[in-house]
Amino acid sequence: MIKRFLLLSCLLAASGIQAQNAVVQPSAPPEVCATCHGADGNNWDPDTNGKTAGGADSPKLAGQHSDYLYKQFTEFKNGARANNPVMTGMITLLPDEDMRAVAEYFAAQKLRPAFATNTDTIALGQKIWRAGIAAKGVPACAACHGPAGKGLPAQYPALAGQFPEYIEVQLKAFRDGTRANDPADMMRDIALRMTDPEIKAISDYAAGLR
Numbered sequence: 001m002i003k004r005f006l007l008l009s010c011l012l013a014a015s016g017i018q019a020q021n022a023v024v025q026p027s028a029p030p031e032v033c034a035t036c037h038g039a040d041g042n043n044w045d046p047d048t049n050g051k052t053a054g055g056a057d058s059p060k061l062a063g064q065h066s067d068y069l070y071k072q073f074t075e076f077k078n079g080a081r082a083n084n085p086v087m088t089g090m091i092t093l094l095p096d097e098d099m100r101a102v103a104e105y106f107a108a109q110k111l112r113p114a115f116a117t118n119t120d121t122i123a124l125g126q127k128i129w130r131a132g133i134a135a136k137g138v139p140a141c142a143a144c145h146g147p148a149g150k151g152l153p154a155q156y157p158a159l160a161g162q163f164p165e166y167i168e169v170q171l172k173a174f175r176d177g178t179r180a181n182d183p184a185d186m187m188r189d190i191a192l193r194m195t196d197p198e199i200k201a202i203s204d205y206a207a208g209l210r
């Protein structure tokens with residue numbers, strides 16, 4: 001944790017120098033983003049063969065739909081997505097005029113997917129993904145995020161291969177209303193009908209989708 005923040009302050013200092021010298025890559029993100037998301041948006045540490053460089057609460061951005069990413073950038077900035085003070089602070093480092101190009105950059109990177117790890121909950125996860133939970137009015141995740149979790153551009157993000165920890169945090173944030181940037185309450189309506197074990201099962205299952 002401490003190491004991560006030391007590294008972060010070094011990068012912040014470095015990016016300040018970079019801006020002064022006006023060495024700007026129009027499509028690449030500011031260097032600081034790599035601390036948590038990885039330079040290619042995979043948050044993937046080759047030294048540990050894959051777990052995470054920045055912690056599993058920092059999502060993979062590689063291969064995500066660019067319109068969805070762009071929407072998140074604007075909403076971190078205007079406060080519509082305010083559930084995480086870290087990103088609210090970080091997004092000020094991304095100039096408005098670069099948002100579109102940076103969204104395109106991450107969308108074009110190849111996803112190195114995370115994995116499902118809990119064999120005990122795969123059956124429950126698969127059931128919810130494909131059929132929802134009829135008794136509680138939870139729709140199938142596949143209806144909007146696609147059968148293989150690739151999402152549907154532009155509105156519905158891909159979830160396949162995302163870190164299960166991140167998915168879980170987001171579902172809980174939708175459930176308690178701290179993340180409230182989903183159009184027409186789509187995700188809040190769903191998450192508030194789900195229990196912790198159901199959220200855990202679906203998060204692990206989605207991480208394993210390809």
Ligand code: HEC
Binds near residue numbers: 033037057059073
């Ligand atoms: C200190 C770590 C850290 C840094 C540096 C950082 N982020 Fe993040 N980022 C996070 C975390 C944590 C989240 C999850 C926020 C939440 O829980 O809602 C996140 C979420 C995001 C998301 C939302 C993805 C999704 O699937 O909804 C985008 C897009 C993003 N970051 C882009 C960036 C960009 C661009 C930069 C550089 C300007 C950056 N981040 C720098 C930690 C970081």
Ligand code: HEC
Binds near residue numbers: 140144145181187
């Ligand atoms: C009616 C359509 C719909 C259904 C069904 C649906 N979602 Fe979503 N979901 C969305 C939309 C739209 C968003 C994007 C919200 C935004 O714009 O920030 C989203 C976002 C998410 C996110 C945040 C992704 C990220 O990168 O931050 C997660 C996690 C998620 N959904 C999980 C699920 C799960 C699990 C299910 C099944 C229980 C499900 N969704 C069913 C529409 C849907």
